[in-house]
Amino acid sequence: MxxxxxxxxxxxxxxxxxxxxxRRHFLDFSNPFEALILTILSAQTTDRAVNAVRDTLFSRYPTPEALARAEPEEVEPLIRTIGFHHTKARYIVETARKLVADFGGEVPRTMEELQSFPGVGRKTANIVLSHAFEINVxxxxxxxxxxxxxxxxxxxxxxxxxxxxxxxxxxxxxxxxxxxxxxxxxxxxxxxxxxxxxxxxxxxxxxxxxxxxxxxxxx
DNA sequence: ATCCCGAGGG
DNA sequence: CCCTCTGGAT
Structure with missing residues (x-):
């Protein structure tokens, strides 16, 4: 064409x-940390389901440091309703740990770095870059x-x-x-x-x- | 029953 | 290429 x-x-x-x-019905991407975590959680699920768990999740783990200290087993019950929760609980805790260990708690802004996080493929990295950082790669x-x-x-x-x-x-x-x-x-x-x-x-x-x-x- | 704004692993 | 992971909405 x-x-x-x-x-x-x-x-x-x-x-x-x-x-x-x-966009009103889409996820709130004002905070890069939340944007990354929510986008990982969004895989093969609806934004409605993800929005339903965001408040409990981030009130308990508001920062990468807080989530990094958690165990996947204690995060899992909070996101049970979104499906794939066992895998995703591990993904987001490991992502938080990597965020703290390798990036000083700051979400990186390149495709390669973003794709190094568990649960982040090219699709998810693209969404984070374009919606959270306004970077179109x-x-x-x-x-x-x-x-x-x-x-x-x-x-x-x-x-x-x-x-x-x-x-x-x-x-x-x-x-x-x-x-x-x-x-x-x-x-x-x-x-x-x-x-x-x-x-x-x-x-x-x-x-x-x-x-x-x-x-x-x-x- | 079928589908949901996928990724990782074999 | 294939399979698995999962609950909720319709």
Missing amino acids: NREAACEAYRRLLAEYPVVDD GIAVDTHVRRVSKRLGFTDSTNPNIIERDLVALFPEEAWRDINYLLIRHGRAVCTAQNPKHEQCIVADLCRYYRELRGGEEK
Whole structure:
């Protein structure tokens, strides 16, 4: 897909899913430490579930130092409702310990350093950088971004790294932070994995997948 | 039943 | 590439 068509799709998605509006329901990323921990906890879960545990978690462990002193076993009950709590309790305690031991309690601001924390892959690191630090080094690619990008024709690949490279080349840097969010919204509401709602899709006329489907059944 | 703004390990 | 980890919402 060419850049003009991609940006047209971006504009329409932005109008359909207002990002500023949606951010109210997203996680509060004002504190980098909390942002890192909450983003780790967010994996394969809803932001509602994560928001439900944030107050108890951070009132008990307000700093990296406090969380570093805890044992995963005592943190686990506090985050039981988010799922994957056994693994995630270990991730966030070890993350806090590494934060204190290697970074003086300050959350680092590079992709490489962030990905050295347990539970932080490229997707999570991208989110922390772009939302907590306003640093755009790339585009966070999750399963929704992956599916929607492939269908629309933003990329031909299924490899997340190549998808990210294609998206980065396709969109201006100002759009990087929001395209992730827009594609996720669209992926959940309309461009679903099964039975996508083509009739509700605001970018159907730009969509390679939709074009192929119609071509396949009409001729 | 199915899915959720994934990452680590085999 | 595959599998596992998990509870909650719908």
